[in-house]
Amino acid sequence: MVVVAVKRVRSGADPLPLPRYMTPGAVGMDLLADVGEPVELAPGGRALIPTGIAIELPTGFEAQVRPRSGLALRHGVTLLNTPGTIDTDYRGEIQVLVINLGDQPFSVRRGDRIAQMIVAPVVRAELREADALAESRRGPGGFGHTGVE
Secondary structure (H helix, E strand, C coil), rough: CCCCEEEEECCCCCCCCCCCCCCCCCCCEEEEEECCCCCCCCCEEEEEEECCCCCCCECCCCEEEECHHHHHHCCCCCEEECCCEEEECCCCCCCCEECCCCCCCCEEEECEEEEEEEEEECCCCCCCCCCCCCCCCCCCCCCCCCCCC
């Protein structure tokens, strides 16, 4: 188990619960909207929604912010820049860039589960310039090329 320090960025009489896994098999922890007033998203509208928390990840880990499938299915609401990456040295508030791709207005209210956060190990790579790359069966094919003979 990895321990991640969490700091509330605003104090108040009614703090939101910290992110948590909702089932024993869940991979992502739900992030909650820490808004004072509802944020109305018109169709095609987007907004940066605060979560009220900042985290300190241990070295060698990242946090990924991903959409919630239920919001996408029921309302057409998803995230831009997904998955969003929280670097190990970032100490600011986690904010979620939400977009309404649905055909009806959508309201984000305080405490709504707006995204999920996954803590994952990362490997740092060293890039070395090369004059040639090893041949592969796939070669340069991409954008729907995989599995096509």
